[in-house]
Amino acid sequence: xxxxxxxxxxxxxxxxxxxxxxxxxxxxxxxxxxxxxxxxxxxxxxxxxxxxxxxxxxxxxxxxxxxxxxxxxxxxxxxxxxxxxxxxxxxxxxxxxxxxxxxxxxxxxxxxxxxx
Numbered sequence: 001x002x003x004x005x006x007x008x009x010x011x012x013x014x015x016x017x018x019x020x021x022x023x024x025x026x027x028x029x030x031x032x033x034x035x036x037x038x039x040x041x042x043x044x045x046x047x048x049x050x051x052x053x054x055x056x057x058x059x060x061x062x063x064x065x066x067x068x069x070x071x072x073x074x075x076x077x078x079x080x081x082x083x084x085x086x087x088x089x090x091x092x093x094x095x096x097x098x099x100x101x102x103x104x105x106x107x108x109x110x111x112x113x114x115x116x
Contacts, residue, residue, distance in 0.1 A: 002026055002105050004095045009110030012085055016114070020080040022095030022107060027076060029053050031097045034071060034078045038091035038112075045094065049080060062088070085114045 003025040012018055020036065028034055035050035049059045049069035057069055068081040078095060095107035 004107035006107045006110040022078040035096040
């Protein structure tokens with residue numbers, strides 16, 4: 001059974017930084033891509049960033065230039081470095097693993113709160 005476990009969320013002041021981690025219970029090369037999504041109450045979950053097995057990355061316009069997604073294949077872990085955080089970044093952040101058959105698996109989420 002595939003498990004994704006996020007960590008690293010918390011409370012930070014505007015302008016600060018956080019690094020999220022997602023530890024995966026299987027080899028992450030099993031997946032077409034790994035990604036981070038976020039969700040606030042009453043809104044749909046939205047894409048933040050993705051990274052493929054080959055290292056290609058994609059970002060939402062709202063985080064481009066501030067967030068960086070990376071992966072450590074030896075540790076089966078995906079990271080999201082978040083800099084210059086704003087209150088608009090406050091959300092529950094979810095790790096995603098998308099299979100080559102486009103099946104999505106999710107972690108339990110980690111809360112990020114940015115105070116003004």
